[in-house]
Amino acid sequence: MRWHLCQCLPVDNLRIKFKILEETFNPYKEFELWEKVNKNSANSFFIGRVRPFDQFGNDLKKLEIIHYKGMTENYIKKYLMKISEKQDDLCIFLLHRIGFIYPNEPIILIAVSANHRGIANKYLQEILEFTKYKVPFWKKEWTFKGSSWVKKNTDLGFEL
Amino acid sequence: MRWHLCQCLPVDNLRIKFKILEETFNPYKEFELWEKVNKNSANSFFIGRVRPFDQFGNDLKKLEIIHYKGMTENYIKKYLMKISEKQDDLCIFLLHRIGFIYPNEPIILIAVSANHRGIANKYLQEILEFTKYKVPFWKKEWTFKGSSWVKKNTDLGFEL
Amino acid sequence: MESEKSNKIKVVLLSSIAEDLGWNEKFLTIEGTQMKVFSVWNLINSNLPQDNIIVSINQEITDMDAMINPDDEVAFMPMFTGG
Amino acid sequence: MESEKSNKIKVVLLSSIAEDLGWNEKFLTIEGTQMKVFSVWNLINSNLPQDNIIVSINQEITDMDAMINPDDEVAFMPMFTGG
Numbered sequence: 001m002r003w004h005l006c007q008c009l010p011v012d013n014l015r016i017k018f019k020i021l022e023e024t025f026n027p028y029k030e031f032e033l034w035e036k037v038n039k040n041s042a043n044s045f046f047i048g049r050v051r052p053f054d055q056f057g058n059d060l061k062k063l064e065i066i067h068y069k070g071m072t073e074n075y076i077k078k079y080l081m082k083i084s085e086k087q088d089d090l091c092i093f094l095l096h097r098i099g100f101i102y103p104n105e106p107i108i109l110i111a112v113s114a115n116h117r118g119i120a121n122k123y124l125q126e127i128l129e130f131t132k133y134k135v136p137f138w139k140k141e142w143t144f145k146g147s148s149w150v151k152k153n154t155d156l157g158f159e160l
Numbered sequence: 161m162r163w164h165l166c167q168c169l170p171v172d173n174l175r176i177k178f179k180i181l182e183e184t185f186n187p188y189k190e191f192e193l194w195e196k197v198n199k200n201s202a203n204s205f206f207i208g209r210v211r212p213f214d215q216f217g218n219d220l221k222k223l224e225i226i227h228y229k230g231m232t233e234n235y236i237k238k239y240l241m242k243i244s245e246k247q248d249d250l251c252i253f254l255l256h257r258i259g260f261i262y263p264n265e266p267i268i269l270i271a272v273s274a275n276h277r278g279i280a281n282k283y284l285q286e287i288l289e290f291t292k293y294k295v296p297f298w299k300k301e302w303t304f305k306g307s308s309w310v311k312k313n314t315d316l317g318f319e320l
Numbered sequence: 321m322e323s324e325k326s327n328k329i330k331v332v333l334l335s336s337i338a339e340d341l342g343w344n345e346k347f348l349t350i351e352g353t354q355m356k357v358f359s360v361w362n363l364i365n366s367n368l369p370q371d372n373i374i375v376s377i378n379q380e381i382t383d384m385d386a387m388i389n390p391d392d393e394v395a396f397m398p399m400f401t402g403g
Numbered sequence: 404m405e406s407e408k409s410n411k412i413k414v415v416l417l418s419s420i421a422e423d424l425g426w427n428e429k430f431l432t433i434e435g436t437q438m439k440v441f442s443v444w445n446l447i448n449s450n451l452p453q454d455n456i457i458v459s460i461n462q463e464i465t466d467m468d469a470m471i472n473p474d475d476e477v478a479f480m481p482m483f484t485g486g
Contacts, residue, residue: 028192031191035207042206044204044205045191046277047205048203049202050201066417068462071459074462107486117316120206132486135486138417138483139484139485154277155276158276228376231376267403292400295403296397
């Protein structure tokens with residue numbers, strides 16, 4: 001099956017692209033650029049944006065995300081390499097913001113392509129849960145009154 | 161929770177937008193336009209593109225998709241309305257091509273937004289399976305030798 | 321009271337079924353006030369296998385045992401393969 | 404043969420732990436060749452609850468019973484909340 005050969009932008013010659021960004025980005029432009037070099041038929045995308053409210057329901061001024069430089073990058077890279085080995089057609093693209101992020105700005109972008117929709121959707125969700133629970137990132141919420149660290153991740157929104 | 165009010169482009173005043181298209185489209189532009197009026201934090205997207213090969217592995221010249229005018233639109237509309245009633249924050253956007261579609265052109269675009277990533281991903285997948293199995297669309301593959309109707313949908317790519 | 325005048329139904333074929341039988345739609349005259357979808361299927365065709373055929377009356381999916389009334393639109397279509 | 408010279412480790416705190424203790428990183432001198440992560444935790448802090456603390460040595464996640472060697476970097480961090 002010739003279309004198993006994916007032409008993703010390579011990181012270390014793999015079908016993986018990821019970056020930790022200190023500035024905001026345009027997710028649609030990123031998707032377009034990424035998919036241009038990626039000829040898979042099933043393409044799943046996710047954009048997570050900053051809610052305009054903090055965990056207590058107050059107006060949010062900005063969100064702050066910090067990471068553990070070096071460790072965070074290595075954890076993501078190792079994980080994405082492991083995932084990409086499971087399916088030889090998988091292409092993965094991950095962007096994650098750090099620094100100050102304002103309401104409605106994107107925090108995370110994930111794109112996964114494969115030859116089957118089920119595969120693309122499955123790994124997109126795995127990568128999303130991974131970045132929420134297994135990668136050294138921490139969120140601090142700034143309101144107009146002060147700031148506080150987020151203690152717990154938001155849930156899926158339904159019972160599994 | 162104020163951000164439950166979604167500002168999607170309305171169809172009949174609902175949080176639904178869908179269209180059956182006879183011409184190709186730019187999925188990134190469509191996503192951008194759609195998300196601009198939609199303030200949910202979790203945004204899931206899917207693009208399905210035409211494979212460059214037919215079901216037997218031959219080079220594909222073009223794909224043809226036909227629908228049952230009237231019935232197809234009504235089935236989609238009724239289904240999306242039912243889905244949108246399950247969660248008051250859900251916004252749904254569906255584009256589906258008919259006519260001749262060339263290798264690598266998009267056939268289907270789905271976008272679902274919600275306040276929780278799990279909800280957005282879950283309903284995106286439900287809508288995708290629905291359009292594959294429950295909506296009157298049929299595919300015919302044209303190669304350089306002739307044409308044949310597709311008898312069976314592609315699978316998910318893994319065992320559930 | 322049975323009407324003596326004949327009544328018309330519209331029959332629509334889709335996808336490979338239209339191609340196999342060589343037409344897309346036809347108006348048929350039915351005897352009496354009602355007939356089963358299955359009888360229409362027999363009327364228009366005696367060769368195609370009936371398995372996996374989806375039928376609709378007035379664009380709502382139903383089955384071969386459903387009854388068709390005058391002025392109804394009945395359609396025969398293969399399994400959907402969209403998305 | 405035990406060396407008499409003292410040895411240094413780097414201690415890194417992240418997120419709310421850095422804020423609670425008021426510093427981000429520090430070099431500590433350890434006695435002998437090794438010590439437990441848990442001993443470092445006690446050394447730098449006697450108030451914070453130990454529950455849900457993630458620890459790493461040289462940027463690999465480990466646990467409070469792991470041993471730290473001279474020149475290692477040990478980090479204490481709360482649960483991750485990214486994505």
